[in-house]
Amino acid sequence: MTAATDAGVRLSRPAVGLPTPPERIVHLGLGAFHRAHQAWYTAHASDAAEWGIVAFTGRSRDLVDRLTPQDAVYTLVERAADGDRFEFIPSIVRVEAGDDVPAFVAAVADPQVAILTLTITEAGYRLAAGGSPDREDALVASDVDLLHSALTGASVGDAILTARPATALGRVLLALDARRRAGAGPIALVPCDNLPDNGGLVQRALTGLAGRISPDLTEWLAASVSVVSTSIDRITPAIDTDAESQAVLEATGWLDAAPVVTEPFSDWVLSGEFPAGRPDWESAGVRFVDEIATWENRKLWMLNGAHTVLAAFGQTRGHTVVSTAIDDPVCRVLVEGLWDDDARQLPEFHLADYRAALLERFRNPRIEHRLAQIAQDSTTKMRLRIVPVAIGELEAGRDGSGCAAAIAAWMLGVRAGTAPLPDGIDAAAVAEFEASDRHTLLNALDPRLAADVGLTAHVADALAALETS
Structure with missing residues (x-):
């Protein structure tokens, strides 16, 4: 130049x-x-x-x-x-x-x-x-x-x-x-x-x-x-x-x-x-390519899904950008757990190199990817990026624990105001995170999640663990 x-x-x-x-x-x-x-x-x-x-x-x-x-x-x-x-x-x-x-x-x-x-x-x-x-x-x-x-x-x-x-x-x-x-x-x-x-x-x-x-x-x-x-x-x-x-x-x-x-x-x-x-x-x-679904899912679920979770939860821990949130051990465990669920839904790919590349990109300290920007429209993003993996894991007879923890992290962001409330839900309705509050938010993502006893239990356990982390 x-x-x-x-x-x-x-x-x-x-x-x-x-x-x-x-x-x-x-x-x-x-x-x-x-x-x-x-x-x-x-x-x-x-x-x-x-x-x-x-x-x-x-x-x-x-x-x-x-x-x-x-x-x-x-x-x-x-x-x-x-x-x-x-x-x-x-x-x-x-x-x-x-x-x-x-x-x-x-x-x-x-x-x-x-x-x-x-x-x-x-x-x-x-x-x-x-x-x-x-x-x-x-x-x-x-x-x-x-x-x-x-x-x-x-x-x-x-x-x-x-x-x-x-x-x-x-x-x-x-x-x-x-x-x-x-x-x-x-x-x-x-x-x-x-x-x-x-x-x-x-x-x-x-x-x-x-x-x-x-x-x-x-x-x-x-x-x-x-x-x-x-x-x-x-x-x-x-x-x-x-x-x-x-x-x-x-x-x-x-x-x-x-x-x-x-x-x-x-x-x-x-x-x-x-x-x-x-x-x-x-x-x-x-x-x-002739078939794009697996390429879309790899990117949507792994990169964008991790971003959505980091955006909602990372801000509750004082982070403002992706690069610091991913180096927070609690956030990192959340992301790795989500990626474990993703990997089981993406058997076409060998994902070790892709996961390593994502971590390197997330950690770039000179890209100030702001969590508040990513958190916009987070309910829609959760439905597209987390829910399909959770449903896939449940249909395969697994517990979807990585997705459950990601959903719990999003719920904490909703309660803290770092992720927007789903349309039609009042903040007072989810203020305490009793069983009914959790059900309301799960139902806003997908009624099938709210109806699954095992998943709701994993979400409750993850909430308790994250609140004290």
Whole structure:
């Protein structure tokens, strides 16, 4: 990387001699992770010059205001335990606000666009416990009514331009219908959030919503939209942007208003078809597989599951970041016990090396992965990352003690306020952790857990042990 001759020059595409690839990928949910992961892989593909990304934020304009003056180029800081590596990433070529629905619709309807990627968080899909669209969600119901009226009424063209769906999937359906009407051809939809079977789940969710909106859209989705399943992995913490901008300036001589800090490790596994083409991501290290479930589960259960437990419980012991929590012997025993249960549910993998690598990544003292950030939406995360393993262990005739301890640790976080209460549960209802309190929280995760006498006993024992640890 070559620094500017005069320190303090604003980073821009012409200033650092970077090309502007054509807009062929649209992304919804721009944040640090997309810029550290999918955008990084696209920039490192052998045909990167052919694939530019138009990125839409969730709703905030902050990244639009930071990135637009520098032509959407930003610095990726790979933070290893022994130092930093700085790299300019040029693959994002335009940044727009997520609430600019007409711009999003126009981008997806562009026939040159071949791929739509999503990072909208687990909660952003607004799904019920079984994975279908939550019909009780007021915003989902409102979007269904809005889109049905907009896409089947007499003035469809005007309605598409003026409709403003409130949910991410509502905006996606509106944009896909515009693509259908424009005859822009097939497209691949690639969800990159930590959901099991994320491709299948999103396909079912979109089909379910479309079925209540427009039969023509439903038919076109089945024929022209390929939903690709993914397993994604790169720890990318929240940062003090101003402080990191100063660090980039001192190291490179360039002013960057939107740097990203991430770990050196990165992994991306995909399964599915790209009917309109895709970058040569294999040349950047991406794996394409026929069966992705085991790869998803390894990452979701082991990395994300451990993070969820550390986030809820580690804060009750005074920790603020993953690197100190994992070196706490009590937290470490919790994680190892959970991983023992995980390993029995993942017989396809030899996991000793993977566990060792996870510990090394967690211990990186220069990646400040904040527990409070990870603890957001922890009930949803527990359902996805801990509950399936617990159910699998019980169905195999084992006690699921590692999962039971993880659940107990989460309960302590809920009581302490370091993990959010499940929806519909009042803090007073779980204040004492009597049997009824434990049952309430277990039932919020999965009624099958609350009904299992052996598991509830293990949770009670783990609570008693952790409270005195």
